Amino acid sequence: MAKKNLCNKCSGLCCRYFALPIETPEDKEDYDDIRWYLCHKDTTVFMEDGDWYVNIKNKCRHLSEKDYKCQIYDKRPKICRSYTTKDCDLAEGEYDYELHFTSDKQMEEYIKIKFHNNVKEKKKATKKRAGKKK
Numbered sequence: 001m002a003k004k005n006l007c008n009k010c011s012g013l014c015c016r017y018f019a020l021p022i023e024t025p026e027d028k029e030d031y032d033d034i035r036w037y038l039c040h041k042d043t044t045v046f047m048e049d050g051d052w053y054v055n056i057k058n059k060c061r062h063l064s065e066k067d068y069k070c071q072i073y074d075k076r077p078k079i080c081r082s083y084t085t086k087d088c089d090l091a092e093g094e095y096d097y098e099l100h101f102t103s104d105k106q107m108e109e110y111i112k113i114k115f116h117n118n119v120k121e122k123k124k125a126t127k128k129r130a131g132k133k134k
């Protein structure tokens with residue numbers, strides 16, 4: 001499908017959100033910070049190709065409600081100009097997220113799983129060390 005055809009059939013899907021890279025979480029506190037993002041309405045977090053992003057659903061103020069066209073097309077920002085339909089939301093296929101969180105509850109569960117196992121291992125190691133000291 002040609003670019004023009006995709007855009008003519010679209011309702012401005014790419015203009016209804018933005019995703020920004022975030023630092024890769026390294027410890028429990030970093031993951032808890034991400035959980036804070038997810039406490040906010042219309043926010044998701046995903047990891048793609050090893051990189052982390054916060055995705056915020058927030059329609060561009062220049063997207064026309066009537067015909068879904070950009071009202072500042074000739075003066076649109078550089079990031080809009082560089083956007084292609086290669087990964088357009090209308091293109092076939094799914095996003096290939098390695099991880100995708102849509103709520104703070106999901107992140108809370110992920111934190112428990114990711115760090116709870118480490119806590120068990122630490123307790124075992126501590127018990128072994130305490131047993132050797134006796």
